[in-house]
Amino acid sequence: MNFRTLTNGVALATLGMGFVPGIAAAETFSLWVRSDGSEFMPPLVEAFNAAGAHQVNLQIVPVDELVQRYAIASAGGSAPDALSLDLIYTPAFAEAGQLRDLTDFAQSLPYFNELSPAHLSVGTVGDQIYGVPFSGDASFLLWNKDLYEQAGLDPEKGPETWAEIREHAEAVSALGAETYGFYFSGNCGGCNIFTFAPLIWATDGDLLADNGRTATLDSDEVVAAIAFYRGMANDNLVPAGAQTDSGSNFFAAFANGNIGISPSGSFAIGALNNNYPDLNYGVTFLPGQESGQFSSFAGGDNFVISARTDDSKIPAIEAFIEFAYSLEGQKILVANGAVPVRGDLAGQVFEGLDERYLVSAEAMANGRTPYSTVFNDIINSRNGPWITTLNRAFFAQSEEEMMQAVADGQAEMQAIIDAAP
Amino acid sequence: MSNTVPDPSPDAPPTPRAPRRTDWQGLVYVLPALGLVAVFFLVPLGMTMWMSLHDWPLLGNPRWIGTANYTRLWGDTSFWNAMRFTVIYTIVATIGLMGVAMALALMVQSEGRAITMYRTAYFLPVVTGFASASLLWAWLANVDAGLFSPLVQMLGITEGRVNLLARFDLAFWSVTIMVVWKMAGFYMVILMSGLQSIPSDYQEAARIDGASWFQRFRWITMPLVRQPFALALILCVSGSMLAFDQFYIILNGGPRNQTITAVYKIFNESFVSFRLGYGSALSVVLLIILMVLSAIQLWLLRDKGDK
Numbered sequence: 252m253n254f255r256t257l258t259n260g261v262a263l264a265t266l267g268m269g270f271v272p273g274i275a276a277a278e279t280f281s282l283w284v285r286s287d288g289s290e291f292m293p294p295l296v297e298a299f300n301a302a303g304a305h306q307v308n309l310q311i312v313p314v315d316e317l318v319q320r321y322a323i324a325s326a327g328g329s330a331p332d333a334l335s336l337d338l339i340y341t342p343a344f345a346e347a348g349q350l351r352d353l354t355d356f357a358q359s360l361p362y363f364n365e366l367s368p369a370h371l372s373v374g375t376v377g378d379q380i381y382g383v384p385f386s387g388d389a390s391f392l393l394w395n396k397d398l399y400e401q402a403g404l405d406p407e408k409g410p411e412t413w414a415e416i417r418e419h420a421e422a423v424s425a426l427g428a429e430t431y432g433f434y435f436s437g438n439c440g441g442c443n444i445f446t447f448a449p450l451i452w453a454t455d456g457d458l459l460a461d462n463g464r465t466a467t468l469d470s471d472e473v474v475a476a477i478a479f480y481r482g483m484a485n486d487n488l489v490p491a492g493a494q495t496d497s498g499s500n501f502f503a504a505f506a507n508g509n510i511g512i513s514p515s516g517s518f519a520i521g522a523l524n525n526n527y528p529d530l531n532y533g534v535t536f537l538p539g540q541e542s543g544q545f546s547s548f549a550g551g552d553n554f555v556i557s558a559r560t561d562d563s564k565i566p567a568i569e570a571f572i573e574f575a576y577s578l579e580g581q582k583i584l585v586a587n588g589a590v591p592v593r594g595d596l597a598g599q600v601f602e603g604l605d606e607r608y609l610v611s612a613e614a615m616a617n618g619r620t621p622y623s624t625v626f627n628d629i630i631n632s633r634n635g636p637w638i639t640t641l642n643r644a645f646f647a648q649s650e651e652e653m654m655q656a657v658a659d660g661q662a663e664m665q666a667i668i669d670a671a672p
Numbered sequence: 673m674s675n676t677v678p679d680p681s682p683d684a685p686p687t688p689r690a691p692r693r694t695d696w697q698g699l700v701y702v703l704p705a706l707g708l709v710a711v712f713f714l715v716p717l718g719m720t721m722w723m724s725l726h727d728w729p730l731l732g733n734p735r736w737i738g739t740a741n742y743t744r745l746w747g748d749t750s751f752w753n754a755m756r757f758t759v760i761y762t763i764v765a766t767i768g769l770m771g772v773a774m775a776l777a778l779m780v781q782s783e784g785r786a787i788t789m790y791r792t793a794y795f796l797p798v799v800t801g802f803a804s805a806s807l808l809w810a811w812l813a814n815v816d817a818g819l820f821s822p823l824v825q826m827l828g829i830t831e832g833r834v835n836l837l838a839r840f841d842l843a844f845w846s847v848t849i850m851v852v853w854k855m856a857g858f859y860m861v862i863l864m865s866g867l868q869s870i871p872s873d874y875q876e877a878a879r880i881d882g883a884s885w886f887q888r889f890r891w892i893t894m895p896l897v898r899q900p901f902a903l904a905l906i907l908c909v910s911g912s913m914l915a916f917d918q919f920y921i922i923l924n925g926g927p928r929n930q931t932i933t934a935v936y937k938i939f940n941e942s943f944v945s946f947r948l949g950y951g952s953a954l955s956v957v958l959l960i961i962l963m964v965l966s967a968i969q970l971w972l973l974r975d976k977g978d979k
Contacts, residue, residue, distance in 0.1 A: 319943055322730040343946075347732035438926060492816035495837040497924045500816075625945075632944045633924045634932060643928055646838070 278567035279306040280332040280560075283321070285314040288335055288552060290521065291386060291587035298583055299574050305567035318627070325349060325557070332560040333568050335385050335552040339626045341374045344555065345381035346624055351556040354380045356569055362576065365595040369549030369620040382553030383572060387590030389517045389615035390446045390548045392416075392538075396531040398423050398430065398511050409512075409535035411542050413450070413479050416512060420488040423511030432488040434505060434513040435480065437645055439498035440638035444621070444630050445548045446514030446537065447641065450476045452546035452619050453539030458637075463623035466664035468640060469657050475540070477644045481653060484645050494646050497633060506530065516550070517611035521588035524605065534607040536614055549618030551589065590615045625671045629664050636663040717959075720952045728949035730942075741953035751954060754937040755961075761848070761933065762912035768852045769908050770901075773859035778889075780860070781867045791864075795857035802854070806921035809850045813837055813922070820846075837923060840930045847918050847931070855911075859904045866900030867893065902973035906966055913962055934958050 284292040289311050296309045310331065312320055318340060324330045336344065344350050357363060357380045367384040374382030396406035402422040410416040420432025436442040448458060456472020459465065467473065483489050490510075492500065505513035506527050514537060523530055536545030554572055556565070574580045581591045581600045590611050591600050597612055623629065630637045640660025647653035724741055728734040745751060780791045797805065812818045815835040824830050836842045870893065878888045894901075916935040919925060925932040932940070938958070942951030 318946070319730065322946075325731065344731060347729060349731050438924060490816050491833050491835050491838075492814055494835055495815070495926065628945045632940065634929050634940060634944075639929055642926065 277303075277305055278564050279308055280564045280567050280571075281308045281310065282333045282335070282571075283310050283312050283317070283331040284335040284552070285317045285337060286311055287314050287337075287388075287518070288386060288589075290518075291584050291589045292335065294587055295575060295580060295583045298579070299571055302574075305570055307571060321349075325559075328559075330557045330559065332564050333554065333556050333571075336382065336555050338370050338373050338382065338384075338549075338551055338553040338620060339623075339631075341382040341553045341555065342376055342622060342624045343626065345376040345379075349558055350381040351558050351560060352379050352381060353383055353556065354378070356572075357383050360573075360576070362593055362595055365593050367549065367551075367592040367594070367615070369615075369618050370551065370553055370592060373620050373622055374553045374555075382555045384551075384592035385554040385572075385575060386551045386584055387517070387592050387612075387615050388548075388550035389590050389611040389618055390449055390514060390537055390550070391517070391610055391614050392512060392535050393505055393515045393519060393523075394419070394512045394533050394535065395423075395505070395508065395510065396533055398426065398509075402426055402511070406531075407533070409533050410538065411535070412538050412544075413540050416538070417479070417483060417488075420483060420511055421486075424488045430509045430511070431490045432511040433483050434489060434500075434510040435493055436496040436498050436501045437484070437489075437493040438495050438633075438638060438642050439501060440631050440633065440635055440641075442498050442501045443638060443641055445516060445550060447476065447480070448621070449537040449546040449548055449618075450479070450539065453537060453544040454541075455539075459621050459623060463621065463625075464668060466629075466636075466661055466668060468636070468664055469661040474654075474657060477641065477653065477657065478650075480645050481647060494642070505532075516548075517590050517608070517615075518588050520605060520607050520611065534610045536610065545614070545617065547614035547618035549615055549620045551592070623668070625667055628667050628671075636660045636667065639663075720955055723949050724952035724956050726949045728947070728952070730946035730948055734949065737949070741950050742957075744950070745953055745957060750932075751934075751937055754932045754934050755958075757931065758913055758915065758934045761844075761915060762909055765848055765851055765912045765915075766905070766908050768848060769856055769859055770905060772852055772856040773863055773904065776856060776860040777863035777867055781864055791860075794860055797854045798857045800854065802917040803921060805850065805854045806918045809846070809918075810837075810922045813846055838927055840927055843923050843927060843931060847922055850922070851912075851915075851918060855908075859908060862900050862904045862907075863897060866897035870896045898973060898975060902969065905973065906969050909965060909969065910962055913958070913965070 282296070292309060292311070296307045300306050314337075317337070321330060321334065330349075341350075357366075360366075367387060370382070370384030370387070371380065374380055374384070392409060394409045399406040399419070402419075402425065404419055404422055410419050416433065422432070423430060424432040435446065451458060451472050454472050454475070456467075456470055456476070458468055458470075458473060460467050484493065490504070493504075496504075502515065502519060502522065504510050505515065505519075506523060508527075508530060520534065523532060537547060538545050554575070556568055560568070575584065576593055578596055578599060581593055581596050585591050585600045585604065585608065590608075591597055594616070601608055601612065621630070627635075629635050632638075637660070640656050640663075643656035643660075644653045647656060723734070725736065725738060726734040727737045727740075776794050780787050780794065800808075813820050813836040815821045815833050815837075820836055821833045824834055825832075834842070836846045874892050874896075875888055878892055883891070914935050915933045916939065919931045919933050919936055920939070923931045925936055934954070935958070938951050938954045941947050941954060
């Protein structure tokens with residue numbers, strides 16, 4: 252029968268396309284990125300699509316809605332093929348069986364050992380790699396050089412210890428009623444894991460131990476860092492609004508020009524240079540108590556592939572990842588505010604760029620990422636134990652009240668961890 | 673002959689020839705409405721109950737656990753704390769709203785050109801969304817950028833700045849006042865419709881008999897607006913019991929998680945902790961509490977004269 256011959260032929264041809272190597276057809280795959288990546292992802296996708304081998308269909312999702320939207324799409328069978336995922340969510344997604352095992356692909360990359368270890372540490376569950384490093388986001392301190400000059404400080408030298416932060420903040424605060432030495436978002440869990448936790452790590456402390464199974468909020472290092480912030484808040488070196496800022500002023504407070512020092516992240520360099528070209532600022536590490544100690548949150552995105560993504564799309568997705576890892580890809584990422592995740596190219600990608608980017612890269616290299624399957628619950632939640640404890644303790648009226656807040660927070664955090672499967 | 677002509681007297685029974693509608697015809701007429709109720713109320717309700725019997729993570733596969741969510745809920749102090757806060761807020765907000773709404777309705781019930789302007793002005797905040805009103809309030813109350821703090825300083829009430837949102841009592845009252853500002857106009861309209869349906873003769877007769885303003889309000893106005901008042905009260909109580917936006921946007925549940933309402937807790941369980949099954953169980957319990965509350969109100973405010 253002619254008809255049967257025809258259908259058999261089509262079937263064979265289709266099979267052939269899939270199995271014969273070298274005849275990989277151009278594929279289009281869907282990719283989601285959280286809105287924090289809206290600066291670096293579109294130019295990267297544009298460059299990749301322009302090369303023409305495969306096409307990416309990019310969708311930018313508001314950062315607060317990404318997990319919910321992904322879950323709904325996944326339940327409805329319309330999850331994106333790939334996702335640039337806030338790295339701290341990799342364990343939760345992987346353990347829920349949502350992600351494809353990328354171990355073989357990742358280890359086949361010749362520069363595998365040069366990829367950001369912090370990203371890989373949360374991208375690995377058991378022995379399997381479910382997320383590969385994609386974009387980096389480091390945390391550091393910003394200082395306002397003009398205010399430093401007015402306060403009689405050396406405008407070219409940022410603070411290198413907690414004591415220096417305090418000293419410089421006092422000098423800048425003394426300039427006038429509307430000028431403050433220091434700023435932080437006192438009611439934002441995400442902001443404080445990004446910029447406050449590194450103060451603890453820099454002094455060799457931690458908030459989680461045993462691979463995320465034990466909370467250590469009541470350790471000496473954490474209490475010391477809290478007392479340091481509380482002292483500055485108590486002495487009015489910080490604007491009163493910090494107490495209730497749930498993150499909306501995280502960046503804007505410093506950008507307004509009346510704050511001496513503010514912890515921030517690598518994204519601030521691009522945003523300040525583009526939107527506040529007159530602001531004269533410096534960038535330095537988030538220090539420890541003693542000189543020479545510093546740390547950073549190693550944030551950013553891991554690249555993951557949905558568990559149910561069709562095999563036919565994998566070559567295209569892998570080609571995109573390799574493009575992002577190429578010198579060209581890394582340069583696009585860096586020029587648009589992301590810290591590169593390939594250590595061996597760091598020297599080349601920063602050529603011709605603002606030298607403040609180098610600080611973010613070095614901070615990142617010494618950065619940490621907490622591992623927890625309940626990260627959202629304990630850290631990111633607006634009502635979770637992390638920010639509730641910090642808010643109560645930072646603005647406590649007495650030392651006893653501060654210690655009570657810490658004890659309550661420790662108990663609550665441990666209870667949530669214990670209740671998790 | 674006379675049989676074919678309908679009896680003109682209004683008390684006469686319908687003529688035997690008038691077409692009689694059967695029960696199934698009536699059903700056909702309400703079918704579209706029933707369909708809407710089924711699709712948009714009964715099905716989601718059934719699904720919520722079904723989910724509440726599962727361990728249902730936002731990501732991953734659901735697992736049947738029977739009534740475990742409900743037993744857990746019984747011992748969940750954070751839910752009962754949220755419930756207690758919601759009830760306190762509902763009582764305060766309802767007293768404030770009904771009082772202000774009744775006062776406004778009494779003020780604008782007469783006719784006149786200026787009155788129309790007042791009615792519009794009082795109703796205007798109602799058309800603002802809760803989210804926009806909350807954002808506006810959050811900004812006004814911001815200690816560094818807002819208007820309230822400099823205002824109280826200017827008036828000499830305090831020396832230093834006042835962070836309204838950092839203290840529980842101030843935060844609670846500022847949100848409640850915002851809700852009264854935003855919603856009183858809505859209940860005013862409902863009560864106004866009741867006030868206007870009272871024949872003016874009653875009030876005039878009472879006035880001639882020498883009744884004071886309060887006596888007329890107590891013995892004529894209140895009994896005759898009972899039904900619109902009951903409607904407004906039930907809407908107000910159920911609306912307040914479901915409060916979420918204002919506490920989420922203005923206060924983030926703070927200070928110190930003291931302003932987390934029942935719906936806020938459900939939101940946190942479902943979309944922050946990703947426990948949809950447990951969130952569903954909490955929703956079912958909240959629904960039952962609301963049904964009981966509404967039934968009590970309906971019973972208390974039932975129109976005894978009709979029975």
